[in-house]
Amino acid sequence: MTLTLTNIAKTFPGGVQALLPTDLEIAKGEIVSLLGPSGCGKSTLLRMIAGLETPDAGAKIVFDGEDVTRQSVETRKIGMVFQSYALFPNMSVRGNIGYGLKMQKLPKTEIEARVNEVIALCRLDGYADRAITALSGGQRQRVALARAMAPRPRVLLLDEPLSALDAALRSQLRDELALLLRQFGITAIFVTHDQNEAMAIADRVAVMSLGEVAQIGTPEALYRNPATGFVARFVGDAMPLEGRIEGDRLHLPGGILPLPGPARGSEVLVRAEDIRLDPQGPITARVETVTFLGTHYRIALSGASDTLLIALHSGLSAPQQGENVRLSIAPEALLILPKGVAA
Amino acid sequence: MKSLSKAIPLIVTLLACAFLLIPIIQSVLAGLTVNYFRGLSSGLTLKWVARVLELYSGSILLSIWIALACLVVTLILGVPAAYALARNPGRASRVLEEFISLPLAIPGLALALALLQLYGTLQGFRTSWTFILVGHVLYTLPFMVRSVLSVLAAIDLKVLEEGAASLGAGPARRFFDIVVPNALPGILAGALTVVTLSIGEFNLTWMLHTPYLKTLPVGLADSYASMRLEVASAYTLVFFVMIVPLLMAMQWASARAQRIMQ
Structure with a gap:
């Protein structure tokens, strides 16, 4: 799915401008990272694409030619992986992964088959009937990804998906996540403050600062030809x-x-x-x-x-x-x- | 010296237990002896218990009925109210929460008087069991709201709901699939509290009751005033048998809800 954002901005009540008017185009199957320090507006941008925040008037969010700006989150057919995973503690691993399919009112046999398919892809075999509380951090992260992917969303949105893990696990899961996203072949946007994560996973990285996109490009282009001192400092730790x-x-x-x-x-x-x-x-x-x-x-x-x-x-x-x-x-x-x- | 410092608290505890338990045991035994004034030597009997069930089964059933109706009403009002308060934390919610809790601070008699002043002239309502129900709901609703709210406040409800919404769940599905199941320990603790309080409520009910509408505790007072001591004691025994398991279940459910909140 191609994603087109036009003139998308967010002013919070009280007048704080979290995001200045921004345009962004993401191609089908592309993985784009929104990279920046906390408070740069990257999560706000992601939440507006998801439909969890309403952009200021004049914005336009288009999924494959369909204007979804006025659609609520539950009708946008997106998949989302939250920083805290937001797994439902009252359901098993299988219950969590099947929830989106249940909402689509698919027949039971098809839900079963598709849940099993994603469980195998995310290497969660043997954990399907466990309680969420009985899983490790890395397993929870994979359940969150499997749950978001099972309903075959149009776009996958990931909000700091690795930051709840400890450092050693984080770098290991970074490569796994990159591989899984490529296997799914899905258009994905993921938010991070970690340049290594952005460079390892994304095809293109949008470096954000103070509510705007400072530069967007491939990790290599950003590293070799930073447009501003901020980008040079943030990507590759340049020193003045x-x-x-x-x-x-x-x-x-x-x-x-x-x-x-x-x-x-x-x-x-x-x-x-x-x-x-x-x-x-x-x-x-x-x-x-x-x-x-x-x-x-x-x-x-x-x-x-x-x-x-x-x-x-x-x-x-x-x-x-x-x-x-x-x-x-x-x-x-x-x-x-x-x-x-x-x- | 060391054994003494250990013994004193033990003795104090035993004395306190005896202070609480002996009247209960005495009362229970009084309800089971053939003649209380002749003591246990007169023999044990279930005659008085049977007499109580014969005379007051209407009161007992009415109490159970009102308690269950009260539970249904507090669930329907209390769970969504707690949910709304948990989703919108802020000064207005705090004020509203205190407002709901206000009946706790007012004596039951005053609450009953207010209800009588307001609705006493509505003859059909005044003489109906729903009049007592209204009093019980006013009195027990804060317990349900607080119990559910404390559990909901401990889970990250907003993110869980956003997760469900991102998977296509509308507001109603989110409430029944996510909010209610995760609030269940609080709902259970609240439900047991409501039933226990409703069955045991006397102050308010005594003011609101009519000769044809006596609940369990009102009947108890009636039996103390007008029956022989053995019957009144047997009534106490029946009351204990009903309320003690409820109290124990309530303790267990509250402890469980507390654990979830940590």
């Missing part, structure tokens, strides 16, 4: 290099860094993996902490910029804490972005 720009030179507290071209009025950012320890480098810095992370060292450096810089170093040895080192950054690795764009 704070100094004075003169022509194609950036004067930092630790030295003068060559830029790829004149960059007056711009903001210069760099990612940790692009900072090199280089005895011939133009910038000096002091090593504050060194953390060994197996494949590389994570080094916190002071004195080069106004704030601490993090460098990832993959040599066989690392400098000592307190040591002075020299750094270089390839001009083409720098992110030069317009200054003063809030989002």
Whole structure:
């Protein structure tokens, strides 16, 4: 199903603008992530697509050519996975998964068959007759997904589906979820504040900030060509290099860094993996902490910029804490972005 | 010294139990002895119990009938009211909740007087059992509302309902499929409280009753005033047999509802 959102905005009573007018188009079978910090409007946008919130006047939500803006949530034929899963404690796993099919008034035999089908797909065999309270967090998450998918919804909406799990389980289920969504072949939108989750699961990521979409694109495009400093910071943890720009030179507290071209009025950012320890480098810095992370060292450096810089170093040895080192950054690795764009 | 500090609380507890239990045992025995003044030596009999059932079966049945009718009315009014209060938390709901609970703070006699002043002239209503029912509903409704509300407040009702709505359930389906089953422990505890209170209610009922409409406790007072002691005691025994299992079930159901709320 293709999903078209036009001029969708939300002002809460009291005048707080949770979402500024936004347009978004999602292709059939595409998985799009809404990524942003809390309060950026991503959940509000998702809930408006679901029909759980009413957008401001003038909005239009179209599912495959059908205007659903005025339709209530129960008639929109959407599937939703909630952050807390919202599983019904008064029903078994089977009861939960079959509930949407029961609402469609399908014959009992067909409900049975389709519940079994999703149970197998979500690897819940053997748990069908258990109580919800007897399941682990990961199992509950799969039941929530199975329940949303069983009625074959037009679009699947996921609101922070992994955030209720602990860290180890989260990264494992992230890949499982990505695989399952691909197997279902469903158009899906999922909300997260975790860039790794968004990049692992989504075909396209919409980075949101302060009630608007700052940039939308493939994970790779966002990483390589962020449109704003916010996107660069949020996707790939870029760090600002704070100094004075003169022509194609950036004067930092630790030295003068060559830029790829004149960059007056711009903001210069760099990612940790692009900072090199280089005895011939133009910038000096002091090593504050060194953390060994197996494949590389994570080094916190002071004195080069106004704030601490993090460098990832993959040599066989690392400098000592307190040591002075020299750094270089390839001009083409720098992110030069317009200054003063809030989002 | 150590044994003494253990013994004193035990003795106090036993004394308190005796203080509560001895009158009950004495009363029960009085209802079962042939002649109370001659004591147990006169022998045990069920004659007085049979006499009570013969004389007061109408009162007993009326009480059960009113209790059940009261339960039906408090379920129909109380469960949706608790649901509405749980779904719309806020100052208005708080005020409304207190308002529903107001009859608890007013003596039953005053409540009955108000009902008599308002409806006493409606002859058909005044002499009907539904008049007593109205009093009982006023008195027991807050217990039902509070019991259901406390369970509903402990579950994330809004999200559960959103989940059901996303699966295509309309408001009525959500209420009967999600709200009611999850509120069941609270409904059960509330129901047992309502039935127990209604069967045992005296103050209000005594004011509202007519010679042809006597409930179990009103009949009890009547038997104390006009029957021989053995019959009145046998009546107490019948009352105990009815109310004690209800009380125990009520305790059990409330404890269960409490557990769900944690």
